[in-house]
Amino acid sequence: MTTANCTIRPGWTPVTTGLMVLGFVAFWPLGLAMLAYILWGDRFQTLARDARDQWRTSPMKGCMDSMNRTTGFGRTGNVAFDDYRERELKRLEEEKAKLDQMRDEFDAFLRELRRAKDQDEFDRFMANRGHGPATPTA
Template identity: 55%
Template sequence: MNQSSYIRPDWTPATVALMVLGFVVFWPLGLAMLAYILYGDRLQDFKREANRKMDAAPFRRWRGEWGRGSCRTRFHETGNTAFDEWRRTELDRLEAERRKLDEMRAEFDRYAAELRRAKDREEFDRFMRERSNRSEDRPADDSQGFYQS
C-alpha cells in the first residue's frame, strides 16, 4: 500500500476536507468518508476474509471441485462416454491448475509479508540510529536548560 497517497484511511487534510465536503453536499457521502477514515485500513483484511470464505467448500460444488462423486450429482453423466471422460479430464486439469495458482498466491503472500517485515526492520533500525545520534549530539551537562535553579 502506498503510504504517501493523499487519500488513505487516516486523518489527513485531504480526507478531512473530503469528509466535510461530503457532509455539505450530501450527508451520506460525508458519513461514507468518515467510515472510510475510521475503518478503511480493515478493508484489505475484509476482502481477504471474504475471498477465503468464498473459496470454502460450500461454494466449490458449483465449480465441480468436490470430486467425481458429487460432480455426477451436479453434472450428471450424459451417456456419451467419450464426452464424460473428456469432461472429467478437463475438470481434473482445471482443479490442478487452480491448486497451482493457489500455491503461487500463497508463495507471493509470504514474499510480500517478508518484504514488509524487512522494510519495517530497516525503518526501525534507521530510527534507532538517528535517535542514538541525537542523544550523542546533546551536551552531557544540562546546565543550559530552562529549569535552572
Template identity: 60%
Template sequence: MTSRALIRPAWTPATIALMVGGFMIFWPLGLAMLAYILWGDRLDGFKRDVNETTDRLFGGLKRAGGGSPFGAPRTGNVAFDDWREKELSRLDEERRRLHEAEAEFAAYARELRRAKDQQEFDRFMAERGKRRDEGPVVDGQPA
C-alpha cells in the same frame, strides 16, 4: 489528474450527507452508511474470503460425489463425459496450485516488507545513537 469515486469508504461530504439523510429517512440506512464509511475498505478482503470458503465447500461436495446443482448434466456420451470430468479435475488442481502460489507470494512480500522496515528501524536507531553520543543540539549547533 486522478479520478476518484464520489461515494467511497471515507469521510467525504457526499458520504456524510448520505449517512445523515439515511438516519433521517430510516435509521438502519444511516447505520449501514456509517458502517460502510468505517469498514468499507475491508469489503474486498471479506468478499475474497467468502468466495474462497464457498469454493472449498462446493469443491468438497463435488469430490464427495454429490452432484453439483449448477454443473453440466451428463450428455450421454460416456467418452466425452469422462474426458470432461478429467479436464475439470485437472483445472481444479491447477486452481489449487495457483492459490497456493499466491499465498506463498503474499507471505514472501510480507517478509520483504518486514525486513525493509527492520532495516529502516535499525538505521534510525543507529543515527539516533550517534546523535545522543554527540550531545544535545540547539539551533543546529552543539550545546
C-alpha cells in the same frame, strides 16, 4: 521523470483522514466505509481468503455442486465426451490448486517483504534519533 508512490494504505495518515472527513461530508456511508478501511483495511485480504476457504469446505458447496450437476452439467450420453470432460475438469482443478498454492506463497513473500521494509524504516528512525537499532536484525 519519476513517479511518486501514491497508494493509500490503511492507517491514520493525513490522506486517509482527509478522505474519511470528505466522505462523511459528501455522503455518510462513504465516510463510514473509509473509517472501516482505516481501522481494518490490512485485514480485508485475509478475510476474503478465509471466506473463500470456508466456502470451499462448506456443506452448502456440496449442495450447490449437486444442483449444478442436475441442471445441465450432468452426463450427456456420449461416453467419450463425458470421460474427456471429467479428465479436463480434474486437470483444471489441479492447475487451480497449484495456482492457489503459488498465490499463498507469494502472499507470504509479500508479508515478509513488508515486515523487512518496516523493520528497516524503524531502524533508520532509531538511528536518526541517536539510539541505534532497538534489536539487531537477523
